[in-house]
Amino acid sequence: MADDGLDNYVLDTVDRRIIKELVADGRVSIRALATKANISRAHAYVRIERLQNAGIIEGFTARISHERAGLGASAFVALSIRQDSWRGISEQLRTLPFVDHFSLLGGAFDVLVLVRAPDNAGLRNLVLERLQGLDGVRSTTTWLIFEEANGPGPTWIDEQTT
Amino acid sequence: MADDGLDNYVLDTVDRRIIKELVADGRVSIRALATKANISRAHAYVRIERLQNAGIIEGFTARISHERAGLGASAFVALSIRQDSWRGISEQLRTLPFVDHFSLLGGAFDVLVLVRAPDNAGLRNLVLERLQGLDGVRSTTTWLIFEEANGPGPTWIDEQTT
DNA sequence: TTTGAAAAATAATGACC
DNA sequence: GGTCATTATTTTTCAAA
Numbered sequence: 019m020a021d022d023g024l025d026n027y028v029l030d031t032v033d034r035r036i037i038k039e040l041v042a043d044g045r046v047s048i049r050a051l052a053t054k055a056n057i058s059r060a061h062a063y064v065r066i067e068r069l070q071n072a073g074i075i076e077g078f079t080a081r082i083s084h085e086r087a088g089l090g091a092s093a094f095v096a097l098s099i100r101q102d103s104w105r106g107i108s109e110q111l112r113t114l115p116f117v118d119h120f121s122l123l124g125g126a127f128d129v130l131v132l133v134r135a136p137d138n139a140g141l142r143n144l145v146l147e148r149l150q151g152l153d154g155v156r157s158t159t160t161w162l163i164f165e166e167a168n169g170p171g172p173t174w175i176d177e178q179t180t
Numbered sequence: 181m182a183d184d185g186l187d188n189y190v191l192d193t194v195d196r197r198i199i200k201e202l203v204a205d206g207r208v209s210i211r212a213l214a215t216k217a218n219i220s221r222a223h224a225y226v227r228i229e230r231l232q233n234a235g236i237i238e239g240f241t242a243r244i245s246h247e248r249a250g251l252g253a254s255a256f257v258a259l260s261i262r263q264d265s266w267r268g269i270s271e272q273l274r275t276l277p278f279v280d281h282f283s284l285l286g287g288a289f290d291v292l293v294l295v296r297a298p299d300n301a302g303l304r305n306l307v308l309e310r311l312q313g314l315d316g317v318r319s320t321t322t323w324l325i326f327e328e329a330n331g332p333g334p335t336w337i338d339e340q341t342t
Numbered sequence: 343t344t345t346g347a348a349a350a351a352t353a354a355t356g357a358c359c
Numbered sequence: 360g361g362t363c364a365t366t367a368t369t370t371t372t373c374a375a376a
Contacts, residue, residue: 029250037244044206044240047369058344063371074248078206081238082199082334088191089336094285094292108329117331123256123323130256130323136336161287167270169279172244174251174298194360209352220361225354 027072032057034175036065037075041172044078089116089134091141092163095149097129103154104129110152116144127159189234194219196337198227199237203334206240251278251296253303254325257311259291265316266291272314278306289321 029037035055039046046054052062069075084092099107104122111120111131120131131149135141141162150158191199197217201208208216214224231237246254261269266284273282273293282293293311297303303324312320 027248037242037249040242041244042241044242048371049369059370060345060372061343064343072248073245076243076245078240078242079204080199080202080206080240082203083235083238086189086234086236087199087334092283094283104327108327111331112329113332115332115335119328119330121254121256121325121328124326125321125323127323133331159287161285161289161292163283164286165266165270166281166283167274168281169273169295170275170277172249173277210354211352220363221353222355222362223360226360 027068027074029074029175032061032065033069033074036062036069038172038175040066040075040078044080084134088136090136091138092118092132092134092166093141093145094161094163095131095133095145096127096159096161097131097149097152098156098158099128100154100156107152107154114148116140189230189236191236191337194223194227195231195236198224198231200334200337202228202237202240206242246296250298252298253300254280254294254296254328255303255307256323256325257293257295257307258289258321258323259293259311259314260318260320261290262316262318269314269316276310278302 032055035057036051039051039054048059048062048066052059055062057065066075084090097107107129108120108122111117111129116133116135118132118134120129122128123130133141133144133149135144141160145158145160149155194217197219198213201213201216210221210224210228214221217224219227228237246252259269269291270282270284273279273291278295278297280294280296282291284290285292295303295306295311297306303322307320307322311317
């Protein structure tokens with residue numbers, strides 16, 4: 019593949035500062051961003067566009083409190099699946115309501131799905147009716163989430179050189 | 181607790197439309213948002229502020245591609261912990277670099293940590309040196325993430341009545 | 343990459359239905 | 360809740376250095 023600038027893009031200090039600010043506040047004005055990152059506005063525009071074109075910044079979104087928004091019951095559901103069924107299962111999970119995130123894993127389990135439903139009844143229905151019914155799913159194991167939190171965010175961004 | 185308007189806030193149709201748009205595009209202008217949600221701009225300001233005060237909208241952020249930003253190795257790490265150690269472990273995980281998200285679970289495992297490191301060596305170091313060294317951690321089990329994706333987003337938001 | 347200028351768009355507020 | 364009007368800011372582009 020030719021180097022079209024989209025792959026193997028190495029972040030420099032300016033990129034990292036921009037990312038840090040945009041992760042902390044996705045609606046920050048370009049003015050404020052440029053100031054905080056110690057660059058000109060014009061430069062900020064250029065860099066942000068480049069980061070988006072490179073696929074490093076995928077987009078911007080609102081962070082919603084699952085619980086306060088009505089999704090009070092969350093769980094991880096491990097799926098044991100047939101060897102050749104990952105692709106099909108993946109396609110279905112992408113559109114299954116209340117599925118937040120899912121991963122194909124190495125090790126004892128095959129697929130780990132993070133689901134968030136309005137309540138335990140909804141969770142139960144989701145697991146028993148939808149997940150276990152997916153073509154290729156052999157068995158499921160569910161762990162309720164009692165409490166959760168996020169890590170420190172992109173602290174690693176300060177620790178790299180360029 | 182008195183009803184200060186911050187708790188038990190029930191979303192109506194307008195709130196849901198606003199959230200949907202802001203999740204899809206966190207930097208959308210209030211103008212465009214108001215148009216898409218079929219409300220006036222003034223109304224949009226009021227609603228967004230209310231949603232933020234109620235803690236439903238926690239903030240805004242850039243969605244970063246972990247892989248393209250240099251975090252190519254991700255894994256789930258299950259921690260088996262001492263009964264009384266959750267609080268302390270939680271506090272430490274909040275500041276531990278490369279920790280993305282973690283949960284206190286019911287069931288066989290105690291804590292599930294999602295970590296993202298630059299490479300497998302970094303991942304190994306993180307698990308062996310940092311996570312296993314946390315006070316209260318008895319043992320760890322690691323599952324590498326080969327592939328991952330997100331669910332459909334807030335589709336459930338359309339399916340509720342008010 | 344930076345700076346300054348300038349037009350267009352948007353934000354934010356307040357008065358009034 | 361919605362509409363309108365107004366002013367302050369910001370965005371965005373461009374030219375110049």
